[in-house]
Amino acid sequence: MNILFAFLIIAMLSLLLGLGLAFAAKKFAVEKDERAEEILAVLPGANCGACGFPGCSGYANALSAGTAENGLCPPGGAKVSALVASILGLDESSGGANEKMVAYVHCRGNNAITQRDFIYEGLEDCNAAYLLHQGDSSCKYGCLHLGSCIKVCPTDAISRDARGVVSVDPELCIGCLKCTLVCPTHVIKMIPYRGSHAIACNSTDKGAVVRKICSVGCIGCMICERKYPESGCQVTNFLATIDYNKEMTQIGEAAEACPTKCIVEAR
Amino acid sequence: MAYLAIFITYIFINNFILTQFLGLCPFIGVSKNSESAIGMGMAVTFVMGLASIITYLVYTFVLIPLNLGYLQTLSFILVIAALVQFVELIIQKNSPALYQALGIYLPLITTNCAVLGIAILNINEGYNLMQSFSAGIAGGLGFTLALVLMSNIRERMDLHPVPRVFKGVPIAFISGGLMALAFMAFDKALLMNLLG
Numbered sequence: 001m002n003i004l005f006a007f008l009i010i011a012m013l014s015l016l017l018g019l020g021l022a023f024a025a026k027k028f029a030v031e032k033d034e035r036a037e038e039i040l041a042v043l044p045g046a047n048c049g050a051c052g053f054p055g056c057s058g059y060a061n062a063l064s065a066g067t068a069e070n071g072l073c074p075p076g077g078a079k080v081s082a083l084v085a086s087i088l089g090l091d092e093s094s095g096g097a098n099e100k101m102v103a104y105v106h107c108r109g110n111n112a113i114t115q116r117d118f119i120y121e122g123l124e125d126c127n128a129a130y131l132l133h134q135g136d137s138s139c140k141y142g143c144l145h146l147g148s149c150i151k152v153c154p155t156d157a158i159s160r161d162a163r164g165v166v167s168v169d170p171e172l173c174i175g176c177l178k179c180t181l182v183c184p185t186h187v188i189k190m191i192p193y194r195g196s197h198a199i200a201c202n203s204t205d206k207g208a209v210v211r212k213i214c215s216v217g218c219i220g221c222m223i224c225e226r227k228y229p230e231s232g233c234q235v236t237n238f239l240a241t242i243d244y245n246k247e248m249t250q251i252g253e254a255a256e257a258c259p260t261k262c263i264v265e266a267r
Numbered sequence: 268m269a270y271l272a273i274f275i276t277y278i279f280i281n282n283f284i285l286t287q288f289l290g291l292c293p294f295i296g297v298s299k300n301s302e303s304a305i306g307m308g309m310a311v312t313f314v315m316g317l318a319s320i321i322t323y324l325v326y327t328f329v330l331i332p333l334n335l336g337y338l339q340t341l342s343f344i345l346v347i348a349a350l351v352q353f354v355e356l357i358i359q360k361n362s363p364a365l366y367q368a369l370g371i372y373l374p375l376i377t378t379n380c381a382v383l384g385i386a387i388l389n390i391n392e393g394y395n396l397m398q399s400f401s402a403g404i405a406g407g408l409g410f411t412l413a414l415v416l417m418s419n420i421r422e423r424m425d426l427h428p429v430p431r432v433f434k435g436v437p438i439a440f441i442s443g444g445l446m447a448l449a450f451m452a453f454d455k456a457l458l459m460n461l462l463g
Contacts, residue, residue, distance in 0.1 A: 006335055013325070013342055017349035024353050028360040057367075124428070 035087055036064035042083040044075045048154045048176035063088065074101065075174035100193040102173040103158075103180060104266060107143040107187045108200040108216045110163040114139055115213040130184035138213040141203040143187050149179035170266065191266065192244045197251045198266040204237040218262045224254040233263070270401050272462055273394075277405035279453040283381040284413040285446055286453075290381035293372045294414060295439055303368035304418035305411065310358065310369070312407025314350050314376055315385050319403030321346050322386040323396055343386045351377045381410055417443060 040060040047055040051072040053062055062068035063084060070090055071081040077100055085091065120129050120136035126148040134140045145164035157172030158179060168179070170193060180188045187202045199218060203210050207219030220238030224231055231254035232246040240263070242248070255263040283289045290311075297307040322343045330336055355373050359366045366373070376382060385406045389399040420442050429438050 002334070005333055006338055009329060009333065009335060010338065010341060010345070013329075013345055017345060021349055021352050021356075024356050028356040030359055030363075123426075 033061070033064040036060045038087050039063050039084055042076075042080055042087070043073060044080065044174065046075055046154050046174055046176065048075060048174060048178060050074045050174075050176035050178070075176060101175045101190040102170040102193050103149075103168045103175070103177075103188050104170075104191045104198050105143055105149075105158075105166050105168060105188050106198065106200060106202040107141075108165060108262065108264065109137070109139060109142045109214050110165050111137075111145065112163060113215050114142065127182070127184050135185070139203055139205070139210075139217065141185055141187065141205070142201075142214070142217075144185065148182050148184075149188060152178045152182045154178065191242075195242070195244050195266050196248070197242065197255060197263055199233075199240050199242060199262060200264045201239065201260075201262045204239045206238050210238070216260055216262055219260060221259060223257050223259065224263060227257060228254040268462060269398065272458060273398060273401045274405040274408075275458055275461065277385075277402055278409040278412060279450070280455065280458060282409040282413060282450055282453075283384065283406050284410060285443075285450040287384065288447075289384045290379045290410060291443075292375060293379065294417060294443065295436060296375075297369065297372050298414055298417040298421055298439070300422060301415055301418040303365070304414040306362075306365040307369055307372060308407070308411025308414045310354055310373065311376060311379065311381070311410050312404060314347070314354055315382055315403040315407040315410075316400060317403075318343075318347050318350055318382055318386055319389055319399040320396065321350070323389060323394075323399040326390055339387070339390065340383075343383055347382050347386070348377045381406065413446070416446065420446075 036057075037060070040057055043056040043060060045056050049055065051059045051068070051074075053059040053068065059068060059073065063070065070084050070088070073080050115138040116136050117133065117138050118136055120132065122128055122132070124146050126135075126144040126146045129135050129144050129146055135144045137144065143166050145160065145166060147158075147160055147166065149166065150158045150160060154176060155172050155174055157169045157174075158166060159169070160166045168188070175190065177190070180186070180190065185202070189202075191198055200216065201210075201218035203214070203217050205217075207221060210217040210219050218238070218240050220235050220240070222235045224233035224240055225235050228250040230247060231250040232243045232248040233240050233251070233254055234243060235241075242251070242263075251263070255261070255265075277283070281287060284291065284294050293307055293311070298304050322339075325342055325346060326336075326339055330338055330342065351374065354376070355366075358369070358373065385403050389402055392402075394402060417439070421439055424438060424442070433441070
């Protein structure tokens with residue numbers, strides 16, 4: 001008899017609570033756009049924030065509400081923007097022609113090669129070091145080797161070797177731009193994934209100054225531009241840059257001829 | 268005076284997290300920034316206050332007359348689970364940002380032993396309805412206090428060089444243990460001195 005009572009009481013209590021919850025669920029129902037969930041499923045899910053929205057769900061909500069443009073997701077690239085376009089019923093080309101871009105650290109210096117003004121012993125953070133005379137390195141354009149970019153990278157694509165040289169793995173890089181934003185010297189810039197070579201220097205100091213403080217910097221000698229016009233290299237402000245939109249047929253020879261060997265293979 | 272004693276007891280002397288070690292999961296999980304810590308604290312306080320009232324009513328007017336006192340744990344868990352679902356609905360409706368910040372820890376209030384703890388403590392201590400409610404609110408406030416203190420400590424710790432092996436949760440547990448030691452200064456003798 002007692003056991004029956006116990007059973008009934010618990011059953012009734014559960015029923016009451018269940019009804020109450022059902023009623024509350026109706027009353028406090030949140031209207032959800034189903035397309036937002038579909039879009040969220042096709043987005044990469046790295047929550048990197050490169051689109052300018054708080055995470056993938058933020059971008060998915062904005063897309064479904066029509067307040068964001070398609071094609072803002074660098075990690076997803078053309079594939080994701082095509083899928084998003086099909087979910088939203090947009091034009092296939094709405095994502096724009098987005099080529100895969102990867103981050104590249106335009107500096108090969110390290111604490112042994114590059115002269116230093118002083119020895120920095122503080123918080124292991126590039127921005128903290130930069131506050132103090134723009135870093136300990138005599139070159140004020142290069143990498144500070146303290147690894148703030150390594151900490152913000154959502155895919156662990158950035159690493160630092162034993163000598164302190166920081167490099168980005170182009171296979172792992174999703175192009176979220178986080179490292180380019182955190183770097184105080186802006187030595188990390190985006191290059192196209194297809195680019196075979198890159199200039200491993202960011203210094204716009206005059207050649208003589210660069211030579212004095214660093215043995216692997218670009219001295220602006222213009223050999224690459226003058227002797228190898230088909231290399232895509234051009235020198236402005238004593239710093240070579242590569243125009244990846246040009247035919248880069250002579251880039252290998254230019255890399256050979258570079259006196260400080262600062263035209264390097266990107267991977 | 269009795270209510271003041273209850274508040275002091277459950278906020279300081281018998282603080283759920285730092286003295287009784289109940290509800291440690293959200294204590295570590297949601298204490299990374301103070302904003303979500305306050306949100307979580309408020310949600311738990313609300314649930315504990317409401318749970319205290321409803322479990323008291325269920326126990327006194329349903330279980331005791333029918334001689335079913337042994338069902339208290341089962342029925343309390345039912346009530347608490349339903350309440351948490353209700354709170355989740357409200358938060359999702361009114362503050363999606365807080366809902367996102369709390370994440371998995373919101374449904375986990377269901378299994379938060381602090382909530383079940385206060386319900387059972389109320390019965391064991393023989394509190395009446397108002398005293399149960401005050402104990403629930405006080406317990407929740409004590410929980411909030413510990414969570415907010417912890418989140419502030421962790422926010423500051425993020426900026427300091429912590430040995431690699433201690434980064435994140437380990438150093439949080441160590442700081443939590445030190446905080447618990449500090450809270451041992453609050454004991455029954457303090458209450459006697461304060462309230463005569």
